[in-house]
Amino acid sequence: MKRRLSRDDSSLRSPKRIWQSKTNNVCMAHPLAVVMRQYGLLETIVSNLRANDLFALALSSKALYKTIITTSSSLENLLGRVKCSGRGVDIRNKCHMKSAFFYSYNCTEHVHCGSDTSHQQIESRPCVSCKITTCNECRIHCVYQSIYEAPGDPDDAAELPNFSGFVLLQSAEQPILSPHHLVSENPSATPRWGNPAEGQNRPYHDQGYLDVPLEMGASAPPECIEDLLDLDLGCHSLISMSGDSRYAAPSPVLSSLYQVTEERKIEVCDSCTGHGATREVLVRQSSGATRLPTNKISGQTVAKPTNTCHCTLRERILDRWLCLKCYLAEESAIKAQARKQKSDSEGFCRCGELARHVLCLWCLGKVSEGKNVQLT
Structure with missing residues (x-):
């Protein structure tokens, strides 16, 4: 006679009931x-x-x-949908050093993550490297305008406010002139710059004219930031911007940018020339080569690198929406490659052969301008 299952026994022996439970x-x-x-x-x-x-x-x-x-x-x-973490602002606060003038005059600083700012609409995009959402304040800029000095006499309409900021993640504070500060410019063509802390104004990143660092003690004419951004670095060096023999070359205004653009150059022999060959040599000699800049601009991959470098600061810094953490990683990888070529080995490839070409670590294209002496 078949034993009849109780209700409890039946539930224990039923896989379907166990899974549902x-x-x-x-x-x-x-x-x-x-x-x-x-x-x-x-x-x-x-x-x-x-x-x-x-x-x-x-x-x-x-x-x-x-x-x-x-x-x-x-x-x-x-x-790509999360809020910006604000890590870029933290990095800026560690790297940028305000000059003594900031504390001596009526200056204010505006460095705020887009996630923490409600009175301004700050653009955010995914970083081209790590893919994490990054706001415009937390990504890399060539010239980051963050300091505002109010006019000494607010009742004098002719008196202009002063602006300053920082080049890349350098520590030195540099003045930034608006078009209205220069007599040669047509001030009516653009509205006057205002206080970025106010809702109707935004920081003037990568705009205006860059001047000598406030605490450097040197003199040189200001440089148009737009011209710096669009200079073809494959054919010209920033040292060529110093056309006046009365001033040092490179100009003290451009010392930070010059250092960065020169460090991207490496000398290679014939056998190590070419995109695939060069990348293989770099990866074999340094694990940091995997952090070299990618051929991505505005989130899209460039189909094929050119044989000749035509990099610009706008293309490599601004058009690539890159968070500051990834920028530091890329710069560290480039510096590691630059250190491999010591002063006593200039003119030779990393492999030991005689160098016949200068390549750009940003695009791995040939640089026709050549390699200049590094600043100390």
Whole structure:
């Protein structure tokens, strides 16, 4: 006679009931996991988080981890929707050093992450390297305008405010002149610059005219930032901008930018020339070569590198939306390659052969201008 199963025994022997019970328990224990399985809701939730919060949420349970980090493309999409972390502002505060003039005059500083600013609309995009959302204040700029000095006499309409900032992540504060500061310019063509801390004005990054660092004690004419950004560095060096023999070459105004543009140049032999060959040599000699700048501009990959370098500061710094953390990693990799070529080995390739070409580490194209002596 067949034994009749009790209700408890029947539930224990039913795989379907066991699976349903476990699923219900997971849903009760992690209701957020159920909500976040709907990708539209997940994107909405993520838009209010920062990258660190997203990773912490993913590591809180296996269910959330599988939901958030399903594929690399899914994670990349979510990282592009989070709020800017503000890490770039922290890096700037560590690198930039305000001059003594900041404390002696009526100056204010404006360095705020877009996620922490409500009265201004600050653009944010995914970093081309790490893919994490980065605001315009936390990404790299050639000239970052952050300091404003109010006019001494607010009742005098002819008196202009003063502006200053920093080149890349250099420590020295440099004056930035607006078009209205120069007699040679047509002031009516552009509106007067105002206080960036006020809602109707934005910081004047990569605009105007760059002057000598405030505490350098040297003299030189100001340089147009637009001209610096668009100079073809494959054919010209920033040293060519110093056309007046009365001043040092390179100009004290350009010393920081000059150092960066010269460090990107390496000397190679015939066998190590070429995009694939050069990259292979660099990777073999230094693990840091993997952090060299990518051929990505505005998030899109360049199809094929050219044989001749035509890099500009605008293309490599501004058009590539790069967070400051990734910029520091790239600069560290380039400096590591520059240190491999010591002063007593100039004229020779990394492999020991006689160097016949100068290549750009930004694009791995040939530099026709040549390699100049590095600043100390």
